[in-house]
Amino acid sequence: MKKLKRSARLVEMTQYLLFRPHTLIPLTVFAERYASAKSSISEDLAIIKEAFEEEGLGELHTLAGAAGGVKFTPKISKAASLDIFGEIRQQLEQPDRILPGGYLYMSDMLGQPALVNEIGKMFATAFADKPLDVVMTVETKGIPLAYATASLLNLPVVIVRRDNRVTEGSAVSINYVSGSTKRISTMSLGRRALKEQSGVLIIDDFMRAGGTIQGMIDLLREFRATVQGVGVFVESAEVDEHLIEDYVSIAKLAGVDPKTKQTSVLPGSYFHIERENAT
Numbered sequence: 001m002k003k004l005k006r007s008a009r010l011v012e013m014t015q016y017l018l019f020r021p022h023t024l025i026p027l028t029v030f031a032e033r034y035a036s037a038k039s040s041i042s043e044d045l046a047i048i049k050e051a052f053e054e055e056g057l058g059e060l061h062t063l064a065g066a067a068g069g070v071k072f073t074p075k076i077s078k079a080a081s082l083d084i085f086g087e088i089r090q091q092l093e094q095p096d097r098i099l100p101g102g103y104l105y106m107s108d109m110l111g112q113p114a115l116v117n118e119i120g121k122m123f124a125t126a127f128a129d130k131p132l133d134v135v136m137t138v139e140t141k142g143i144p145l146a147y148a149t150a151s152l153l154n155l156p157v158v159i160v161r162r163d164n165r166v167t168e169g170s171a172v173s174i175n176y177v178s179g180s181t182k183r184i185s186t187m188s189l190g191r192r193a194l195k196e197q198s199g200v201l202i203i204d205d206f207m208r209a210g211g212t213i214q215g216m217i218d219l220l221r222e223f224r225a226t227v228q229g230v231g232v233f234v235e236s237a238e239v240d241e242h243l244i245e246d247y248v249s250i251a252k253l254a255g256v257d258p259k260t261k262q263t264s265v266l267p268g269s270y271f272h273i274e275r276e277n278a279t
Contacts, residue, residue, distance in 0.1 A: 003035045010044055010048065013030060013048060018072070021073065023072075026068070027041055027042065027069055056077025056080055057075070074121060074124050074125075076124075080118075082271070085250065085271070088265070100258070106234065110145065117148050119149075119233060120148025123148075126273060127149075130199065131199045132200070132201050133195070134157070135149050135157050135202075136201065138187060149203055158194050161189070162188070163186060170190070174215065176212070176214065176215030187216070194220075197225060197226070198225045200226065201228055205234070208239055213230055213232075229247075230247035232268070235249040235253065235268060248268070248270050250270050251267065251268050252265065252266040
């Protein structure tokens with residue numbers, strides 16, 4: 001790459017880091033890429049680090065030594081998270097979202113790339129320090145959230161199927177009981193999809209009682225994998241007891257009244273975690 005002016009180099013370096021989260025990049029990569037001295041690159045990185053932290057975009061970690069370099073960890077600030085939650089609440093509380101049976105229509109929200117990416121930032125912030133190898137979800141609505149989260153954590157995505165498919169090769173299948181409907185269902189995961197003893201982050205779009213997530217946890221035992229975290233976009237508060245206790249939710253559905261078309265949405269446990277970290 002040709003030698004750039006410092007202003008252009010700062011822009012290009014920032015973009016380079018944003019597209020390679022959780023990746024250790026040696027200083028020599030930047031020095032060779034921009035035909036600049038390492039001392040100049042270090043000064044540029046200090047400017048970028050300050051901007052990232054002031055704007056709440058994430059953290060830039062510097063590792064010293066021959067094998068050192070810099071690593072960008074994406075994070076979203078508390079203020080920005082609250083702004084996004086306000087948008088989520090506004091959309092979820094729209095009267096025309098209420099479906100028969102008190103269910104809530106969310107498919108259009110999960111089809112909004114900008115919104116899904118912001119939700120992914122919250123999950124990536126909550127689980128940034130966990131020893132993770134993959135992000136897992138069950139088909140189909142959780143897939144956009146899983147990919148958004150995985151892209152910011154620089155991890156592959158593993159998708160659990162509702163049935164076994166010949167294109168997946170040999171697979172492990174289990175039966176699980178829905179925590180809300182008490183119906184027996186099946187889920188399947190190809191043996192090649194997940195290495196044994198992997199650290200797994202489970203992401204799901206909605207949790208009523210937690211039967212589906214508990215099913216994924218049971219399935220992971222067959223791979224001797226470890227669940228390092230569970231992230232849920234919307235959880236229901238209208239159940240007596242959740243099967244899952246340790247999870248991070250973005251929004252909590254506190255009440256749905258099909259007669260009045262009123263929905264009550266509260267901040268999820270993610271925001272309680274944020275407050276605890278801030279105190």
